[in-house]
Amino acid sequence: MRPGAKIMFSIAAFLGIVALVYIFSTMWVQDDAFLYGLEYTGSIAILLAFLLAMMLGGYLQFTGNRIDTLPEDWEEAEVEDKAGVLGFFSPGSIWPFAMSLAVGVLGLGLVFMYFWMIALGAIMLIWASTMLSLQYGMPKEKH
The missing domain is CATH 1.10.287 (Helix Hairpins)
Structure with a gap:
């Protein structure tokens, strides 16, 4: 597994734990005498962040298995091994x-x-x- 996928799955695991703690704490911990229950905005935001991290981790895992060894993975690589076409940048444009x-x-x-x-x-x-x-x-x- 590539390091990028590991990082994204680690972030997803953290967000999943945070989502569980947040959902259960807003459902069962009362901060006043009248209003308690699931707080939808924060719960959905954390769940969507978890899903986004899982999606990115899955994409990085999927593409990482299908590409060759990158220059940053070589021990003998030089800086110019990674350099590609830089393109053309306009020197002055209005x-x-x-x-x-x-x-x-x-x-x-x-x-x-x-x-x-x-x-x-x-x-x-x-x-x-x-x-x-x-x-x-x-x-x-x-x-």
């Missing part, structure tokens, strides 16, 4: 800033429920994300 402005306009529109501002922010966000995706696919004079 579009991430434009996207953040569009998200700001959209957020303000949602906060104050100005439908015209929501529409403007959505249009700005679609335009900025499209231009970010296409900035190196167009000739330099077009952007």
